[in-house]
Amino acid sequence: MNRNFIIVAVILSAILALSFDKGPKNTVNVYGWYGILNNEILKDFEKETGIKVVYDVYDNNDTLESKLLATNSGYDVVFPSFIPYAARQCAMGAYSKLDVKLLPNLKNVEGQITDKYKKVGGDISRLIPLFWGTVGIAYDYDVIKKVFPDLKEVSYDLLLNSENIAKLSKYGVSFPEEYIDIFPQTASYLKLLNEESIKTPGKIKAYVNHYKFIRKYIKKFSSNTMISDLLSGEVAVAIGSSDNAWRARRSAKNIGKTIKYVIPKGRGILWIDCVGIPEKAPHKANAHKFLNYLLRPDVAKKITNHSGILVNIQGAKEFYTKEILEDSQICPMDKEILSELMIGTPSRTAEEAKNDKLATRAWSQIRMNEFDFLGDLR
Amino acid sequence: MRRLSKTVITFLIFGYAFLFTPILFLIINAFSASEIPSIWTSFSLRWFEAVFEDSELTRAALTSLEIACISATGAVILGGLAAFATTNTSSFKGKSFLNTTIIMPIVMPEIIVGFSLLMLFMAIENAFGWPKERGVMTVVIGHIIATMAYVHITIRARLLSFDKSLEEAALNLGAKPFTVFFKIKIPILARSILSGWLLAFTLSLDDLVIASFLTGPGSTTLPILIFSNVRVGVTPAINALATIFILIVALCLIIAFLMMKQSKKPEIN
Missing domain, CATH: 3.40.190.10 (Periplasmic binding protein-like II)
Structure with a gap:
């Protein structure tokens, strides 16, 4: 019986050890809303770079905030809403400064939405205004x-x-x-x-x-x-x-x-959701690669076409489906409508x-x- | 056998209806083609396909099952040992104190368990650099703490009505305490151990509060995922997943029932 007990104990501890060992380390830990980055986007990134995406979801901005402000969330890329969350978290130093050299596609983030974002104090060197509606x-x-x-x-x-x-x-x-x-x-x-x-x-x-x-x-x-x-x-x-x-x-x-x-x-x-890299992110280099990937028009348009959330990327509009593009209310492109939008x-x-x-x-x-x-x- | 009266049958029907209509609706709507869980349009299996195509959903379901299995096993081991200790004939100092404190987590709100554990892990991390990040392991620890008390109560109840003379007889005949434990106590307690395990498993699978405090990268559980669905609208894929879960549970119950029937037969003969 003694021997059986030892065998059981060994098997149990082996199961425990195996279940906690999470394999490959070349990953990027992304924390976002459910259903916004769909499977295709994540799989394509893995194919292109060989970096595995670990995608976790939260149900509201408060959950994200509590994770970020606790010592070490372990996440590399997060998507906070700008007002009031991201603005507040940024002021508390929750986000790391982005390395512009690693983000050539940052040039795509321009236009009226970005201007409005900067005007109300958005810091594009830490948080990129990616989604809007x-x-x-x-x-x-x-x-x-x-x-x-x-x-x-x-x-x-x-x-x-x-x-x-x-x-x-x-x-x-x-x-x-x-x-x-x-x-x-x-x-x-x-x-x-x-x-x-x-x-x-x-x-x-x-x-x-x-x-x-x-x-x-x-x-x-x-x-x-x-x-x-x-x-x-x-x-x-x-x-x-x-x-x-x-x-x-x-x-x-x-x-x-x-x-x-x-x-x-x-x-x-106007509402804006940003994307940024937390100060204590464990895989910052991979996070930059992922961000740069998201800022590509042909990737960003996929988000819009399946969720209806607009992306603030120059050139993405050409790829929008007709259904979205032709609706001037869902997808306002008129300069006048855009300039009239109020932002907190x-x-x-x-x-x-x-x-x-x-x-x-x-x-x-x-x-x-x-x-x-x-x-x-x- | 006595026939049931009409009133009793009516009560029975209403009782069952009360318990199972919501689940029935959930299952029916899993087969709907519409994108909204509450509206029926036409029959379709598209949401079952969606479950298997949605890697987030399946991954969350597997993570949840993994966490539930490990934490139920852990809770049974720890809760069971605590039950043996508190029902042991030999008394020790602080036995009644242990007895009371061990069931504390039942009356403790989950949010307090979750938050205090988060604080603890953060403090330990600052002091020793471990755990580097939160994940499956931290959630498991939280769930063991929350469910251990339930297992303890279940096993303790059986132990209190346990016929001590069986144990004494075995010891008398020269069995070692280890042998007595595995050959006498464990088989007799098997059913309460199993029900304690299942209870802990269900509680862990169901938990949202503790998990949302203690998760880290790569450990989104199913309840967290379902909750986060609100942003894009819940689709009947959740119904389909729930239907699959119910099917598996029902299958397990049927198998357990058949096995019990099998094992009973020799006794009757």
Whole structure:
């Protein structure tokens, strides 16, 4: 029996040892959203360079942030959203400076989106603005036509005017989860846009007062379930991201629905997701090779064509599928529309940070349908 | 055998419906051609193909199974030994204290277990340079800690009703303690060890919170992957994968049932 025991112990420890030994070391550890970099992109990279891609996924930016700010995440390439995450992490020194010599394709990252990114303090030498899209209104065309037969164009008047939204409420209206996707439009609607930040206590108070009247007509606050909400008829109008709207529209055809997406004039919001190399990345050379690969137009276009997320790469547009290219709302190319897009600014001073917190709190109170904290606002 | 009354049968039907309708819907929608899990369009097997084509999905499923197998085995070894120690006739100092503390992880929120382990690993890494990065091993350690208590309770319950005279008789007849342990105790406890293992396996397979704190490169588990799906929308590929899992589990249960029936037969004769 003693011998049997030893044999069992040896087998068990062998299994343990084998299972923890993860083989080849010529790898690059990529940490991104699920489904954005598809199999083909990763496999082609492995074929071209012989570097194995270990691709892991996270469910939200907070998970990524907690991994990055802990001592050593072990990841080489990550995809944080710019506002407020990447801006904040960059200020904390979470990203390593990129070696431009290893990134000849960085020249492709130019144009209006990059200009906007730099204008609000984006540091292209650490984080490259790779993905972008807009926040607009996605809607069920038949419902809107039925409720507003004479409507000329879909705008935020439908959702922020209490009479209009009341008419829509029985079909379901969904608003975004985070204030950055809705306060700029609200400010514009309430004619509060000026040189000053949109997040001063006075303005926030005005938003809260406004939402007091329309809160009861909003069915849900969700950014991620937009596709299934629109398709199942849970909601008929949703404020959300262009890539989700594109996917919803594509699937809607199969079930006989018409989903449309529009960037309301002058009230579109631009979002940017970056790509960068964490400060403590274990395979920095491989990470640069991977980045340079992603910045190639013929690679980047694959991301757009299967996910609807636009890439900020010069020359990628020529490769977009017709379906995306011909939709001026999903894929805006008009210089005027692009220049009108609003983008949030990262907070730099203590007061701005305080206002950010206030805005977050105000929006979560609105979501919970509690308006009694107004007294706190001066 | 007594026939069941109508009321009992009605209750039974409702009970089963309550338990199994969601799973049934999940399985049905796995065969749908639509891209949204909740909408049925037409019959198709495309999502089963998608599961096998999606290397991320299969890799996450395999990682999850690997973590679950290792941590269930670890939990059975450690939890079982703890159960033997706390039910042993000879008493030692701090026995009741050990008894209470060992089941602490059950009442401890997972988020605390996960976070405190993360802190611990970071501190150890700073002090000794190990573990260099988090991965399968750190998740396994976390899962063993979280599931050990359940295994301990399962095995301890069986041990408490264990007829000590069997053990004493064997010892009396000259068997060594090791022989007694493997030839008498383990066979009698086999069923509770197996159920403890399965319990730990399920808990580990299911865990999202601890894993998301302790994962590193190359160790995305299935629950993390499913959660991260929200960004691109959950597709029925998840339904298909779940259907495959359910099929495997059902198959195992049937085999176990048949084996139990087989082993019972000689007793009846």
